[in-house]
Structure formats: structure tokens, C-alpha cells
Amino acid sequence: MKARSGFMACARGLALLFIAGLCSIPLFTLMVVSLCFIPLGLGVLTTPALVWLVRIYANQRRRLAAQWADIEIAVPYRPLPELRRPGLTGQVELLTFLLKDPATWRDLLWLAYDMVGGLFLATLTFAFIPYGVEGWVMAAGVWKPVVHAGGTYWYAFIPVDSQSTAYLAGLLGVAFFAIGLVVSSHILRACFLASRAFLAPTPQMALAARVRRLTETRHDAVDTSAAELRRIERDLHDGAQARLVAMGMSLGTIEALIEKDPAKAKQMIAAARTNSAEALSELRDLVRGIHPPVLAERGLGDAVRALALRMTVPVEVDVEFPGRSDEPVESAAYFAVSEVLTNAAKHAEASRMWIDLHHDGSTLRIAVTDDGHGGARITPGGGLSGVERRLGTFDGIVAVSSPPGGPTMVTMEIPCALSASRPTV
Known part of the structure; x- marks a missing residue:
């Protein structure tokens, strides 16, 4: 398993080396030139397009960080204004908005880092295993034509000019190869962690984004x-x-x-x-x-079980929810589950559904799965969009996995704390 991860990290390091060389250097150069041309007017037209390209590239690096190193990097960009005046005036307003976004400048700093630090770490990720193989090749006799053509060949700190020194190079190559198998995956992870320092939102940016989201969800509420x-x-x-x-x-x-x-x-x-x-x-x-009476009297777990019993489609319920949460949270979760079940029964043509409800100490997690035909999406004005708005009031999130042909899984998470059971009145 370690050998496989080492080879995989080596290949990914090579890919990052090409990506950074082909994208980071040109994009950084074009961005700097475009910013310099803003006073001349040309940069007003080119900078927004380049910022858009940089963000696409940065988002791709975020996806690679999640896929290759299991490192999640949040997207820090402010949402673009919906209303823009046409023509040059609208272009100037867009440019002003982008230049005021701190994420734009952090992306530029990341490009500058990636041209040097990113290339260096990607090279280290890739280099050990091929360099070890090179030592084996020298030990196999390839040193002779190399030495005859150019004199003594240095492999690391070993001057290869005879078969005995070639064998030493081969032994050192084994060490480099073994080191590569062990450290390449760690260096790859360090490469993405360094990028996260630039690409992730700062605490101030995260706070501003949270304030914007809370403002929007409060209006929706x-x-x-x-x-x-x-x-x-x-x-x-x-x-x-x-x-x-x-x-x-x-x-x-x-x-x-x-x-x-x-x-x-x-x-x-x-x-x-x-x-x-x-x-x-x-x-x-x-x-x-x-507010269903069973929800007020028995709590969310029993209310969801009662809801499942009223469905025309068989529903299996797995509940691990000790204690009670705040009434607004329980109510929002109950009606969110009700909406998802109704959508599945009505639109997905499901023959069976499953509900998994549990609390991990700080977050209420609910997963509703059905065996319908799939293809569910969160669309404006749809039922799932209403669920998203309802849970957004409590900083909750909704994720939908629904490939064509099914199954569909709707996952809902609401940050909340549990307390002892509330006394019924």
C-alpha cells in the first residue's frame, strides 16, 4: 500500500510540476502586466477576464487538493453583483469589485508562490523515485558510455568512474527509491497545505462570508x-x-x-x-x-418515526438522537425531512426509502435515501431549494447526490447542541 501511494504521489508530483509551469507562470505574468495597464485603460478590459481565469485555475487546485491529499480548501470569493450597468461603466464597476475582493490579491500571491515554492515541492515529490532508478541504471553498466563521453559522472556525492563506484551509486539509488516511496506522499500533502495558506479564506474573510450568509438566510426566514x-x-x-x-x-x-x-x-x-x-x-x-404535537411531546426522533409511518412508501428509520435540541431546530429538521420524503415519493417514483438521523456532539446529521430514478437537483423555487433556505436560517447545509438511475441521497447538517429532554406541558 505504501509503495502504491508513493508511486501515485510521484506521478501526481510530475503532473503538478507541469501544471504549475504551464499555468502559474503565464497567469502571474499576464496578471501583473494587466494590472499595470489599468491606468492606460486596456487593463480595465483584460483584468476581469484574467481574474476569472485565475479563479478557475485556483478552484482546480482546490479540487486536486481534495482528491489527491484529502485537504479541503474553502472558496473565499465574494458573490459577483447581479446588476451591472452595460458598457464601459459596468466593466469599471466589475473591475472595482474584483480589486476590492481580498481573495483576488491572495490568488495573485499564490501564483507568485506557486512559481517558486510550488514548483520546488512538486519537483521534490517527483524526484526521489526516478533518481533512485537512475542509480540502478548506472549500476547496470550504463555508466561506461556516459563516463567515456563526458568524464566522471557524479551521482549525488558519488563520482561514478568505475564499476565499483557504479555499484555504490546503485545502493544509493535503492536508498533514494525507498525514501521516495515513504516521503513523496507527505511532500505532496505539504505542497497542498502550502497552497491552502494562500487559497483558503482568512478568519476575517470567513467571518464576512458567514455574516453575508446569515443576512441572506434571515431575509429568507x-x-x-x-x-x-x-x-x-x-x-x-x-x-x-x-x-x-x-x-x-x-x-x-x-x-x-x-x-x-x-x-x-x-x-x-x-x-x-x-x-x-x-x-x-x-x-x-x-x-x-x-408544530406537530408528537414533535413537542416526544422529540425529533419519534416525530420522524411517526412521519415515516404515514408515508405510502416503506421507510426504514435509524435514529441516534439522545436528548432534545432547541424547538426551532427540531421543527426545521422535521419539516425538512417531510419535504424530502414527499419529493421522493412524488417525483422519484421510489419504492423504498431510508432515514438515518444522528447527532455527533455538535452537529445534527440527517440522510434521506431513496431507490428512485435519480436526477434530483437543487433548483430555484424547488422543494430542495426550500429545504436549503429553511436550514440555512440555522447555518445548516444541504447536499444532494443523485446520479441518473439513482439512488438519491439528500444529506442535511445543522449545527446544534443537545440538552436533556424538555418537560412536556
């Missing part, structure tokens, strides 16, 4: 709450309220008929009783839609 209040008002007006008004009118008629036509009054009393039962049922459904 306010909009969602307003829409929910309008829905409740509409349901009350069109449902229970209308039935209660009809009951009041019926009771007034019954009062007038009870002496004149007792039989008719009795029929109307029966109808009023039916209307009262239906109004009570609608009110219960409405309350359940606002």
Missing part, C-alpha cells in the same frame, strides 16, 4: 414566515372559520325552529354537529402543520 402566516390565515378563512360561521347561522335557525318544527331543528343539529367535528379536524391538521 422572514419571507418564509410571512408566507406561512398568509397560508395559515387563508386556511383558517377558507376552512375552519367558514364552518364556524355556518354553524353560528345554523344555530340561529335552530333556535327559531325548535318550537315550530322540532324535526327540522333536530336534522340541523345533526348537521351542525358534523360541521363542528370537521372544523375541529381541520384545526388539528392546521396545528399539526405548524
